[in-house]
Amino acid sequence: MAEQDKTSRRGFLAAAAAGSVLAASGAHAQGAGARAADKAITELPDWSKYLGDGVADRPYGKPSKFEAHVVRRDVEWLTASRQSSVNFTPLHELDGIITPSGLCFERHHGGIAEIDPRQYRLMINGLVDKELVFTIEDLKRFPRINRVHFLECAANSGMEWRGSQLNGCQFTHGMVHNVMYTGVPLKHLLNEAGVRTNARWVMAEGADSSGMNRSIPLAKALDDCIVAFRMNGEMLRPEQGYPVRLVVPGWEGNMWVKWLRRLEVTDMAHLAREETSKYTDLMADGRSRRFTFVMDCKSVVTNPSPQAPLLAKGQNVLSGLAWSGRGTIRRVDVTLDGGRNWREARIDGPVLNQSLTRFYVDFDWQGQEMMIQSRAHDSTGYVQPTKDELRKVRGVNNIYHNNGIQTWLVRSNGETENVEIA
Amino acid sequence: MAEQDKTSRRGFLAAAAAGSVLAASGAHAQGAGARAADKAITELPDWSKYLGDGVADRPYGKPSKFEAHVVRRDVEWLTASRQSSVNFTPLHELDGIITPSGLCFERHHGGIAEIDPRQYRLMINGLVDKELVFTIEDLKRFPRINRVHFLECAANSGMEWRGSQLNGCQFTHGMVHNVMYTGVPLKHLLNEAGVRTNARWVMAEGADSSGMNRSIPLAKALDDCIVAFRMNGEMLRPEQGYPVRLVVPGWEGNMWVKWLRRLEVTDMAHLAREETSKYTDLMADGRSRRFTFVMDCKSVVTNPSPQAPLLAKGQNVLSGLAWSGRGTIRRVDVTLDGGRNWREARIDGPVLNQSLTRFYVDFDWQGQEMMIQSRAHDSTGYVQPTKDELRKVRGVNNIYHNNGIQTWLVRSNGETENVEIA
Numbered sequence: 095m096a097e098q099d100k101t102s103r104r105g106f107l108a109a110a111a112a113g114s115v116l117a118a119s120g121a122h123a124q125g126a127g128a129r130a131a132d133k134a135i136t137e138l139p140d141w142s143k144y145l146g147d148g149v150a151d152r153p154y155g156k157p158s159k160f161e162a163h164v165v166r167r168d169v170e171w172l173t174a175s176r177q178s179s180v181n182f183t184p185l186h187e188l189d190g191i192i193t194p195s196g197l198c199f200e201r202h203h204g205g206i207a208e209i210d211p212r213q214y215r216l217m218i219n220g221l222v223d224k225e226l227v228f229t230i231e232d233l234k235r236f237p238r239i240n241r242v243h244f245l246e247c248a249a250n251s252g253m254e255w256r257g258s259q260l261n262g263c264q265f266t267h268g269m270v271h272n273v274m275y276t277g278v279p280l281k282h283l284l285n286e287a288g289v290r291t292n293a294r295w296v297m298a299e300g301a302d303s304s305g306m307n308r309s310i311p312l313a314k315a316l317d318d319c320i321v322a323f324r325m326n327g328e329m330l331r332p333e334q335g336y337p338v339r340l341v342v343p344g345w346e347g348n349m350w351v352k353w354l355r356r357l358e359v360t361d362m363a364h365l366a367r368e369e370t371s372k373y374t375d376l377m378a379d380g381r382s383r384r385f386t387f388v389m390d391c392k393s394v395v396t397n398p399s400p401q402a403p404l405l406a407k408g409q410n411v412l413s414g415l416a417w418s419g420r421g422t423i424r425r426v427d428v429t430l431d432g433g434r435n436w437r438e439a440r441i442d443g444p445v446l447n448q449s450l451t452r453f454y455v456d457f458d459w460q461g462q463e464m465m466i467q468s469r470a471h472d473s474t475g476y477v478q479p480t481k482d483e484l485r486k487v488r489g490v491n492n493i494y495h496n497n498g499i500q501t502w503l504v505r506s507n508g509e510t511e512n513v514e515i516a
Numbered sequence: 517m518a519e520q521d522k523t524s525r526r527g528f529l530a531a532a533a534a535g536s537v538l539a540a541s542g543a544h545a546q547g548a549g550a551r552a553a554d555k556a557i558t559e560l561p562d563w564s565k566y567l568g569d570g571v572a573d574r575p576y577g578k579p580s581k582f583e584a585h586v587v588r589r590d591v592e593w594l595t596a597s598r599q600s601s602v603n604f605t606p607l608h609e610l611d612g613i614i615t616p617s618g619l620c621f622e623r624h625h626g627g628i629a630e631i632d633p634r635q636y637r638l639m640i641n642g643l644v645d646k647e648l649v650f651t652i653e654d655l656k657r658f659p660r661i662n663r664v665h666f667l668e669c670a671a672n673s674g675m676e677w678r679g680s681q682l683n684g685c686q687f688t689h690g691m692v693h694n695v696m697y698t699g700v701p702l703k704h705l706l707n708e709a710g711v712r713t714n715a716r717w718v719m720a721e722g723a724d725s726s727g728m729n730r731s732i733p734l735a736k737a738l739d740d741c742i743v744a745f746r747m748n749g750e751m752l753r754p755e756q757g758y759p760v761r762l763v764v765p766g767w768e769g770n771m772w773v774k775w776l777r778r779l780e781v782t783d784m785a786h787l788a789r790e791e792t793s794k795y796t797d798l799m800a801d802g803r804s805r806r807f808t809f810v811m812d813c814k815s816v817v818t819n820p821s822p823q824a825p826l827l828a829k830g831q832n833v834l835s836g837l838a839w840s841g842r843g844t845i846r847r848v849d850v851t852l853d854g855g856r857n858w859r860e861a862r863i864d865g866p867v868l869n870q871s872l873t874r875f876y877v878d879f880d881w882q883g884q885e886m887m888i889q890s891r892a893h894d895s896t897g898y899v900q901p902t903k904d905e906l907r908k909v910r911g912v913n914n915i916y917h918n919n920g921i922q923t924w925l926v927r928s929n930g931e932t933e934n935v936e937i938a
Contacts, residue, residue, distance in 0.1 A: 139631070139632075139635055139723070141629035141630055141631050141723060141724065141725070141775070142629070142723050142724065142725060142727065142777075143725060144725055145599045145626055145627040145725055146599065146624070146626065146627030146628035146629050146630060146724065146725065147599075147627050147628045147630075148597065148598025148599045148601060148624070148627055148628075149588070149590045149598050149601045149602060149603035149622055149624065150590055150598050150601075150603075151598075151628075152588070152603070152622075152628075152755060153587035153588050153589070153603075154578075154579070154586075154587050154588070154618045154619065155588075155617065155618040155619070155620070155622075155753050155754075155755055156576075156578075156618060156753070157576070157750060157751065157753060157754075158630070158631075158633075158751065158753070158754045158758045158759075159630070160632060160633050160758075160759075161750070161751050164576075164750060164751070165575035165576050166571070166574070166575050166576070166577075167575070168571045168572055175570065176570025176571050176572050176573075177567045177568065177569075177570045179570060179571045180571060181571035181572075181574070181575075187750070188746075188749040188750060189660070189662070189698040189746050189749060190662040190696045190697075190698045190746060190748070190749050191662065191696065191749075192614060192695075192696045192748045192749045193749055194617060194748050194749050194750045195577065195616060196576045196577040196578060197576065197577070197749075197750065198577070200571055200574075200577075202568070202570070202571065204567055204568065205567040205568030205569050205570055206568035206569045206570075206573075206574075207563035207564070207568050208563055208568060208569075208580070208581070209561070209563050209580075209582075210561075210582060211580075211582050213561055231827055231828070234833065235828070235830070235831045235832055235833060236831070236833070237833065237862075237876065237878045238611070238833055238835070238864070238876060239864050239865070240611070240612040240613065240864055240865030240866075240874055241865070242866070273614075274612045274613065274614045274865070275612075276611040276612045301561070301563060301564050302563065302564065302568065303563070303564060303565060303566055303567050303568065305564065324610075324611050324612060326612070326614045326616050326748065327610040327611060327612050327613075327614045327615055327616050327619075328579060328583070328586060328609070328610060328616045328619065329579065329580065329583050329586070331577050331578070331579060331580070332577075332579075332580045333574060333577055336580045336582075337580075337582075353563070355564075405653055406653070406657070408657070409657045409658070410657055411656065411657060411658070411659065411660055413660070440659075442660070442661050442662055443661070443662030443663070443696070444662075444664070444866060444868070446866070452662055454659065454660060456659045
């Protein structure tokens with residue numbers, strides 16, 4: 095249906111054409127924008143004239159065709175193959191604290207396992223009184239909880255250790271997402287199996303072709319881990335571990351084993367590939383930190399950012415995300431001038447434990463260059479450090495656990511770049 | 517890929533085959549279930565042997581092919597056309613409190629308007645100092661908030677006024693959804709326009725082909741209404757009013773005007789079709805209640821329910837939703853025996869204002885027939901009434917505002933029916 099051909103002049107919005115356009119939005123009243131506006135408010139568009147699709151056309155809905163640019167993106171040179179790679183959340187295209195399931199970042203080690211839920215089984219073995227095997231329906235018969243938690247890859251922002259590398263918060267910070275999980279507290283399943291007194295760890299293993307596995311201290315497993323089968327109300331998405339994944343609140347994403355098929359209770363850590371060769375932190379002196387499980391307090395300004403420049407002078411909204419693996423976000427500071435002046439951001443929306451938290455700064459912009467940073471404080475009193483403070487302690491060999499303060503340079507034309515303050 | 521052909525025997529799970537299957541799930545250890553289980557734990561499935569899809573294959577993800585039955589459904593005989601109809605949320609297939617955007621119930625009066633956001637405009641006119649026109653980018657420059665709210669159609673459960681009609685909570689209660697909205701408090705836009713002292717109402721009008729409009733009292737508009745452009749983090753879905761809808765917390769869904777194009781500030785109600793001929797409550801004496809905006813406190817058991825029977829004896833989880841347009845949910849009672857005994861349900865997950873709230877009852881089932889009901893209490897002290905209590909006051913001419921207690925009969929084979937207790 096050709097939109098131009100079918101539009102006709104109608105007077106019903108003519109009063110508005112002569113009315114004042116929002117004073118603050120000067121940029122929209124100039125050039126091509128103004129011509130578009132005139133047409134938009136004096137001509138009745140097709141969607142006001144013709145019946146649209148009916149209800150039977152969309153049993154499972156999807157975004158508008160005009161939002162086709164809002165997608166996960168990978169970085170092809172980053173990994174050897176697409177089956178062992180990362181697809182980043184478009185943080186600059188989102189708001190609030192819930193990540194839509196279709197846009198949650200994904201990381202695979204052997205591609206996406208497509209599991210038939212009727213054939214799915216979860217086994218608990220090792221240092222237990224009874225070895226057990228559960229179907230999905232078995233799991234759904236245990237007491238169930240709902241929790242909103244962020245999942246962050248330990249390597250999120252890892253490419254930034256040696257200086258600014260990637261131009262967009264989707265790539266610098268997009269290995270994080272935040273959804274509501276529904277599942278069974280792991281402690282219920284372990285109690286059903288009967289954990290022996292010499293048990294100290296639980297090895298979680300995936301059913302994907304990589305058999306990805308990690309060791310989890312028994313104390314954490316019995317504390318707050320969840321054997322989850324739902325995200326944002328519906329069953330897990332295939333790339334998020336359908337039908338069952340482990341949720342390890344506040345800890346590095348690699349431990350949240352997807353397509354979970356086995357939990358082996360042991361007296362020592364499994365020392366799997368993913369906790370020795372990988373997901374250990376190589377220090378300047380050649381030694382490695384290991385078992386650095388907790389994701390420290392961190393934040394990032396998502397708008398403006400390199401993929402989301404400032405569009406107009408006058409009133410603007412700066413938006414960002416803060417999170418901590420140790421508790422809740424207590425405060426976020428924002429600077430527009432590279433750290434000379436800080437103001438407290440306005441936190442809005444639910445402030446939940448080990449969850450993304452949304453903050454805003456409403457500000458007036460007159461075209462000045464800005465160096466924007468955010469600095470989060472969590473409920474333990476911890477304050478997000480600068481990248482240089484981190485480098486002093488950990489060197490630059492490491493790719494994991496970079497929770498340093500990020501800097502965006504906003505140019506006078508609104509374009510925004512990833513920079514570091516020397 | 518033929519799953520049967522490619523599976524091979526492997527010993528790695530052999531120990532589990534001899535181990536005990538969860539004692540509570542007796543039903544799964546019998547008949548076909550047991551044979552499937554044996555195969556599933558002794559043969560390595562394809563998804564553990566072959567690489568799956570890589571990250572580039574799913575820029576915007578979707579559910580597993582095994583979840584294809586989890587969809588919105590309409591009732592063809594209910595309305596004259598699919599462009600003026602309802603598509604119901606599959607409540608029995610969901611958990612937690614967030615409704616996935618693709619499964620949110622939809623109600624249209626002229627089909628789904630597919631709006632080009634570059635051509636979108638919102639006008640404020642009427643009793644204001646300055647008539648204003650906003651683009652999407654203009655709206656994004658006002659201070660922004662995030663709120664989780666339920667949206668319930670006033671006609672939800674309306675077909676049940678005269679007795680049990682529809683066999684499934686998707687159809688009896690599925691005209692409700694619950695998402696996190698991001699948008700601008702309406703008061704900011706009205707303040708920008710300057711509301712005149714004689715103003716009392718705001719008429720909200722949609723840009724769809726029906727030009728759907730409703731009157732909202734100015735006090736509500738200035739209190740908590742939101743001009744929303746996002747749901748669950750991303751831009752609104754087309755069928756939910758992309759790019760802009762009104763959010764009217766706790767009030768009937770018809771007032772949450774989608775594809776919002778105009779707000780006219782007036783000194784009296786517009787007396788539009790949707791608040792006179794429709795969305796008024798015809799009483800037994802032939803008079804109508806009008807402006808019955810608030811959605812009263814209500815609840816429903818989503819599992820078990822007619823579309824989700826009980827599958828096995830032993831430990832089971834009853835799950836349900838409660839909500840109130842007047843505040844938060846304070847308590848939910850559940851009976852399994854038609855009201856002779858009530859127990860307090862376990863509420864789990866965030867308890868938010870004017871939001872769906874999830875409750876559970878963990879119970880043991882030995883095959884007895886059950887009459888299941890839930891009864892919600894809200895923060896004002898209001899207690900959800902029975903259907904008969906409602907009928908005594910309002911008769912049975914009406915289809916709106918049925919918040920009565922729902923009854924499911926669970927048969928000894930687990931099958932569940934929509935019934936009424938005489």
